[in-house]
Amino acid sequence: YLFDKTPLFQDLKLPVRLKIKPPIPFDNYNEIIDLTKQNISPETRFPEPQSPSEILNAIRDKAVFGCGGGGFPASVKIETVLNSSAPDKFFIINAVECDPGLIHDKILLGKYPDKIRMGISLISRIIPFKKIILAVKDNLIDFNTDKNIEIFKSFPFYPAGSERALIKQILNRKIQSKEIPAELGILVLNVQTVLAITEAVIENRKAVTKYITVANFKQKQNTVVRASLGDKVSDIINKVYPDGYPVFYGGGIMLARQADEDSVIDKSTSIIAISDFTSxxxxxxxxxxxxxxxxxxxxxxxxxxxxxxxxxxxxxxxxxxxxxxxxxxxxxxxxxxxxxxxxxxxxxxxxxxxx
Ligand code: SF4
Ligand code: SF4
Structure with a gap:
């Protein structure tokens, strides 16, 4: 049982300070492979909802979930912050992606900046925030924000992107293990969740897809795939890196498990990788x-x-x-x-x- 969930350490170089060194350097812009074309209905553009309750209802109705791994309903988290008695409210968009195997958040920032800015704007209409912060790795590609959004460049240690670590870095507040950030007025949403909010509210899309990193660590290759929840891991790997073996999948390189024929993409899946077994x-x-x-x-x-x-x-x-x-x-x-x-x-x- 000790080996059914295992980090893929052999692909990783973490010096003793645990500073991230990705197994595959990120140095160029990748296209996204969309495997969902048959599964997504054509976009229908709706008039942009005006009231906060309309926006919140759309997020709830389209079942937008936390794409950072938690899979929680985004509407519940937003409502918790909305109902918090905290005098000042903060919104942190998490694009730190501290797991060293992942690249898709950075690709999304480069490919969909307008949709991400729109998502931030929609959420800001529901909750008046004192501060909005986009948290990224320190090697961010260009992403221009308006004056209402601060950029926080995180030192790339692991796990810099965990919710509590992020809040400590940005707001210098230590969240106790029994405390829930949303109840303290701090909304932390993964950047992909923000993108999904735009797609739900503006494009009337149900949240049934995920962007994931697909990597072949043996060949030092990686790319980003848009897949549907329920897609078979084996089908995806066969389309992207045919005949790769063994295949692992999970929330990141640090928490992966071996895939079998029945393994499917769920809300917590962020990576599919061909790698070697860690011993x-x-x-x-x-x-x-x-x-x-x-x-x-x-x-x-x-x-x-x-x-x-x-x-x-x-x-x-x-x-x-x-x-x-x-x-x-x-x-x-x-x-x-x-x-x-x-x-x-x-x-x-x-x-x-x-x-
Ligand atoms: S379990 Fe491993 S890391 Fe922890 S104290 Fe023992 S030898 Fe050290
Ligand atoms: S948080 Fe869990 S996995 Fe991480 S070092 Fe502590 S015990 Fe290990």
Missing amino acids: FKESPQCSHCGSCMKYCPEHLEVNRIADSIDRNKITSTHKFAPERCVSCGICSYICPAGRNLMRRVQTAAESLQNA
Whole structure:
């Protein structure tokens, strides 16, 4: 069970400071391969809705979801911020894409800047924000914003793009694990979600597609594909990189699992990749070096959770709050004993959820 969800580390170079070095350098503009042509009805342009409730209803009716991996209903998140009693409200558009294997957010910023600006404008009509910030990697290609939108260039550490890490960097506010940013008046939406809002409100499109990165790490190639939810992973890889094997898919290079014939694209899928299997040494001895705790962005007592799992004392892991794990994979990457620690922490979190 330790290997069914595994980061694709062999493709990754993370120096000890965990500064991102993508496995494939991003240096040119890629076209998007649209595999959804048969599945999307022709665009129907509706008059732009004027009232905030019309905009919110369209986002709800078209089932726009969080494209950063969460898959939550965007309308619920927006309403939570709207109803928050926080005196100042903030809107962060997340295009940091800190997982080193992903490229699609950057491609979307380059290809659809007008639609993204329109989405930001629509959401701003629902909620009056004190500040709107577009958060990007520090090597952003050109994206001109109007004077109402600030650009924040994030240092490319991993996981800079997690919601809490982003808020800490931009607003210098530490969000506790039990706090929900939206309830504090902070709206964080992935840039693809903002694009989907424009498509829902202005183009009357149901949110049934996702832009994903499709990569062949063995050949150092990558591209962006627009796929429909429910599309088979094997069909997509056969169209883009035929005969590639083995195929992994998931929320990013740091949280991927091997695909089989039945694997399909869902709301959390952000990458499909041909790669090699990661091997874990799984040395029996923990040297108590402390690296797993030091680099865990949630400061979890990772080795204690892992030790309890290995001793079949799953319930005793619950006091270490394994549910706070953000599945970044750093602990598994950094452990000199080669233990797949993330999988153990997730086992603890799943057990807590089912308790
Ligand atoms: S325990 Fe979870 S959050 Fe902490 S480093 Fe491991 S995978 Fe990341
Ligand atoms: S990083 Fe590995 S060896 Fe070091 S304390 Fe954590 S589990 Fe033990």
